[in-house]
Amino acid sequence: MNYPNEKQPATWLKITITAAPELAGAISDYMTGVLAAGVEINLEGERRVINGFLGQKNLPDKEIESIRLSLKKHLTQLAGIFGLPEPELHMGKFTHKDWSNNWKQHFAPFQVIPGLTIAPTWENYQANGKESVIIMDPGMAFGTGQHPTTARSISLIQKSLAELKGAEMLDVGTGTGILGMAALLLGAERVLGIDNDSDAAVAALANIRLNGLGKAMQVSRQDITELTGEYDLVAANIVHNTLLEMKTELIRLVKPGGQMVLSGLLAGEQAKNIVHTFVQGGMQFIEEETEGEWAALRFGKNP
Numbered sequence: 001m002n003y004p005n006e007k008q009p010a011t012w013l014k015i016t017i018t019a020a021p022e023l024a025g026a027i028s029d030y031m032t033g034v035l036a037a038g039v040e041i042n043l044e045g046e047r048r049v050i051n052g053f054l055g056q057k058n059l060p061d062k063e064i065e066s067i068r069l070s071l072k073k074h075l076t077q078l079a080g081i082f083g084l085p086e087p088e089l090h091m092g093k094f095t096h097k098d099w100s101n102n103w104k105q106h107f108a109p110f111q112v113i114p115g116l117t118i119a120p121t122w123e124n125y126q127a128n129g130k131e132s133v134i135i136m137d138p139g140m141a142f143g144t145g146q147h148p149t150t151a152r153s154i155s156l157i158q159k160s161l162a163e164l165k166g167a168e169m170l171d172v173g174t175g176t177g178i179l180g181m182a183a184l185l186l187g188a189e190r191v192l193g194i195d196n197d198s199d200a201a202v203a204a205l206a207n208i209r210l211n212g213l214g215k216a217m218q219v220s221r222q223d224i225t226e227l228t229g230e231y232d233l234v235a236a237n238i239v240h241n242t243l244l245e246m247k248t249e250l251i252r253l254v255k256p257g258g259q260m261v262l263s264g265l266l267a268g269e270q271a272k273n274i275v276h277t278f279v280q281g282g283m284q285f286i287e288e289e290t291e292g293e294w295a296a297l298r299f300g301k302n303p
Contacts, residue, residue, distance in 0.1 A: 013059055014094050015052035015071065019087035021293070023078055024048035025266050027087065029241045030074055039239060040147065041266075043292070064091065112151050113158065116182060121210065132185045135210045136176060137203070149263040152289040152296035153237045154182045159287075160233050160259040160298060161187040167232035170194070170253055172224060172246070177204030179235050180217050188233070191217040194224065230255040237263040237296075240270045244277060251281050257303035259286070263296035271295040 017027055028039045031052040042049045054067075068091055079086040109119035119125035121137045157179065161167055166189045171180040174193030183191055195201050204219045224246055234254050236243060243250070243262055254260050260283060265271045267290045274297060275285050283299040290296075 012094055013054040013064060013067070014092055015054065015067075016090045017050045017052075017071075017075065017087050018044065018047055019050065019075075020082075020084045021046070021048050022082055022084060023087060024050060025240065025270055026078055027075070028239060032239045032241060059093075064093075067091070110146065112182070113155050116154070116185065118178070134178065134181050134185065134207075136178065136207055137210070148291035148294040149237050149265070149296060150178060152291055152294065153179055153235060153261055153263040154186075155289055156261045156263075156287070156296050156298045157183050157233070157235055158186045160261060164232045164259060167258075168192075169233040169235060170227070170231040172234065172236035172250065173200075173238045173242075174204050174219060175200050175237075177207045177217065177219065179237060180204075181208060181211055181213055183233070183235070184213050184216050189216070192231075193217060193219045194222055194227070195219070196221055196223065224249045224253075227253060229253075230258070232258045233261070234258070235261040239264045240266070240274065243274055247277060247281055251278065251283060251301070254283075254301045256301055258301050260299040260301070261296060262299070263294070265295045265297070267293055267295040271297060 015031065019027055024041050027050050028041055031039050031050065040051050042051070068089070071089060075087045075089060109117055109123055109125045111117050115130065116132050116134070117125070117127070118134045118136055121135055125133060127133045157169075161183065165187070167187070169180065169183045169188045169191045171177070171183070171191055171193040174180055174195045177193050180191035180193045193204055195204065198221065201219050201221050208214055208217050208219065227249075231253055232255055234250055236246065236250060243264070250260065260278075262274060262278070265274060271288060275288075278299055279285055283301055286298040286300050288295055288297050
C-alpha cells in the first residue's frame with residue numbers, strides 16, 4: 001500500500017511478549033481490548049510468543065513509552081496473580097516495507113484444507129488438477145491462512161456450506177478477505193466482508209479482484225451494529241473477548257436455520273466459555289475442531 005501524502009514510510013508499533021502458556025490468553029485479551037492491537041500467538045518451545053501490531057501510524061515516542069509502562073505494569077500483576085515468571089516485553093517500530101518483506105520471507109504456497117491451496121502473488125503457482133487456488137497479497141492486513149484458526153475456520157465453513165446450498169455469508173473482521181474468498185470457492189453464493197480497519201478493507205478488495213471474485217464478494221467498513229438483514233452463515237475469526245462483545249449482534253445476523261463459525265480461540269477454557277455463552281444466547285452447538293492449542297466452533301440456529 002502507498003501513502004502518497006507522506007515523505008517517509010509510515011511506521012507502526014510491534015509489541016512482542018514471551019510468556020508462560022497460562023498467561024497467553026489474558027495477555028492477548030488485554031492487548032486486543034485495551035490497546036486495540038491486532039494479535040497473533042505463536043509457540044516457542046514451552047512458552048508462547050504474543051505479537052501485537054498497533055495500527056496507528058507514526059506514534060510519538062512519548063505515547064510509545066506510555067504504552068510500554070502500562071504493559072509492564074499489567075504483566076507484573078499477571079505474573080503475581082498466577083505465581084509465574086514475569087513475561088519478557090520487547091517493543092519496536094516497523095515500516096510498511098519491513099512488513100511486506102517479512103511476509104515474503106515466510107509466505108509460500110500451502111494447502112489450507114484438502115483441495116484448496118493459498119499462494120502469494122509473487123509465486124507463479126499453477127493449480128494441480130481440480131485443486132482450487134486463492135492468490136494472496138496480505139498488504140498491511142492479517143490473514144494469509146497459515147494460522148491454525150484460519151484453517152479450522154475454513155474447514156468448518158466447508159462443512160456448513162455442504163448443508164446450506166446457495167448460502168449468503170457474512171465474514172466479520174474479514175482482514176485479507178481469506179475466509180470469504182474460500183467460502184465462495186467452497187460453494188457460497190455471495191459474501192459480505194466487514195472490517196473497521198482501512199488497511200484490511202483495501203487488502204481484501206485487492207485480493208478479491210486478484211481472484212476474480214468481485215461480483216460475488218463485497219467489503220464494507222460498516223460497524224456490525226449497522227448491518228441489517230440476516231445471513232445463512234456468519235463467520236468471525238477474531239479473538240475471545242471481541243466475540244463475547246459481539247455476541248448479540250452475531251446471533252441476530254444468523255437466519256433461522258442458518259449457521260455460525262467462530263474462531264480466534266484457544267482450545268480449553270476460551271472455547272468452552274464461547275460455547276456456553278452462545279448456547280445461552282440461543283445457538284445450538286454443533287462441533288469443535290482443534291489444531292494445536294487453537295479451536296474453531298460451529299453453531300446452528302433453530303429454524
